[in-house]
Amino acid sequence: MSTFLLPVPPEGAGTSDVEALDSYLDRLAAAHGIALSSFCRLLDDWWEHDKPVGEASLGRYIGHIPKCGFGRDIEQLVKVLETGTGFRGLASMTLLAFKEVSGRHVGEVLRHVHHWCPACMQEWEQGGAPAYEKLLWRLKPISRCPTHRIRLENQCPHCGGGQTRRGDHPWFRCSQCFKPLCNDSSRWTISLTAAPGEKDLIDVLAFCATNPSYVFRRDSPHRFFHAIKHELDGKRLANSAGDYFHKRDIPTRKLVGSLLRIAQRFQTPLTDLLVDPRQAAAARPLNGMEPKPLNLHPANKAHDHLVRERVRQELEVALQQGPEGKSLAQICREAGVCKSSPSRWFPSIVASLVKHQTELRDRQRELDLARLAAITLEDLxxxxxxxxxxxxxxxxxxxxxSVSIYIARKRVSVLRRTAHPVVTRSSRKTKPR
Structure with missing residues (x-):
């Protein structure tokens, strides 16, 4: 299939400063002299007419979704653009390398508003280079420019308006006053401290830029934890390892943000953890890496007879007090015991208390409903x-x-339907033809 799009090369290809796919689509549309929405329709029409047999169509809402994450629509869009432009390696402009190892939701790390480095934009303006949006700027853990150590901005320097994404508007101009987003260097904010996960994401993007077709294996984190399992206690890793120690046929998928926290916890580069987990587990530092012991769950604590006696007394008092008595959850919370422990210690007392409090709540609910039944539509x-x-x-x-909110909501809903009856299909009048 011959290319039909203008050969607009992606900026920053092969480096961690690679262009985001959203920005590349904007520049392609501008090069063809049409709006982004028209360009997406043009791309879809061309692909439907000239695509090879058996190839999937473009996503239905491809012009209305962020294109820097991963998914079937994004993967198909990358394939169509590579065919239409003749350039390869466009997958590095997205997070497609995470499609197997991470969950589909990327909102934890992907920004939906514009951020930019003013120093980069000034250099492009002075050098006459095309302005583009870096993929790094789209990621939430990146709060500064790794090249200039300047905090990323997200407000117009002229009107102070926040920058939102508009499909047919160039991102390097304000979405409100339409002035250039580049400002004076006196207003730049220097940031010398790297945010958590910044270096890991930069290394991952650099690796993906040089290996654009690489996809991280789904079981990479699982193999990493399996390699260090004999060194560290699995119970004490529950807060960071989580589901990886559970036996499942298919390893679970963590969000990208969770993978960043795991890499930070074990002082292991995320790229090494995902590419060669066994080597990363063998090379990680052991000094000072023993996780802090976690507090035992109340169900695993051994309680003496004094604690049990105090819980028994509280249960009996609550059983006698009626509606003003403490609930089982409150008693357990104050005593520092698990909710299931009193059921094992005093099964008859707990069963009587739960039954008694349930009957009291049902009776009170009936009284509240009877009181609210007196409210009429005229009262509202x-x-x-x-x-x-x-x-x-x-x-x-x-x-x-003085009733529960769900009871009040139910009564108000009934009265509102009385004031504004719902028109059903059977109640509509048929229009004469």
Missing amino acids: LTPEMQAIGWHKLPHFVARQW
């Missing part, structure tokens, strides 16, 4: 109630009549 149509608004009426009724 007063000027005072109208000023509050239907969406705040349940909270007002709950406070006024």
Whole structure:
């Protein structure tokens, strides 16, 4: 298949400063002299007409979603752009390398608003180079430019407006006043401290830029933890290892942010952990890496007879006090025991308390419903109630009549349907043809 798009090369290819795929699409659309929405339709029409047999279509909403993450739509878009432009390695402009090892949700690390380095933009403007949005700027853990050590900005230096994503608007101009986002160097903020995960993400993007077709294996973190399992206690790694120690047929997938925290916890480069987990486990430093012991769960604590006796007394007092008595959860929380422990120690008392408090709650709910049944539609149509608004009426009724919010919400909903009946399909009048 011959290329049909103009040969616009991606900026920063082969380096960690690689261009984001969203920015590349914007520049492609500008090179063809059309808006981004029109360019996406053009791309879709061309692919549907000339695609090889058996190839999938472009995603239906490809022009309305962020394109720096990973997924089937993004993967197919990269394939179409590589075919249309003749350039290879466009997968490095996204996070497609994480598609097997990480969960589909990338909102934890992917920004949905514009951030940029003013020093980079000034250099491009002075040198006449094309302005583009780096993939690094799209990632939340990156809060500064790794080249200039300047904090990334997200507000227009002229009007102070926040920058949102608009499909047919160039990102390097303000989305409100349309002025260039480059500002004076006197307003730049120097940041000498790297944010957690910054170096790991930069190394990962540099690795993906030089190996654009590489996809991290799904079981890489699992193999890493399996290699260090004999050195560290698995129970004490529960807060960072989590599901990796559970036996499953298919290893679980962590979010990208979780993978960054795991790499930071064990002082292991994330790239090494994902590419060669066994070597990363063997090369990691052991001095000072023993995780802090976690507090035991209340269910695993050994309680003496004094604690049990105090819990028994609290249960008996709560059983006699009625509605004002403490709940089982409150008693366990104050005594520092697990909720299931009193059920093992005093099964008859706990069963009686739960049954008694359930009956009291049911009785109180019936009384509250009977009280709220006296509220009529005219009571809610007063000027005072109208000023509050239907969406705040349940909270007002709950406070006024001292009832639970869900009971007040149910009653207000019934009265609202009375005031504004729902038009069903059967109640509609058929229009004459």
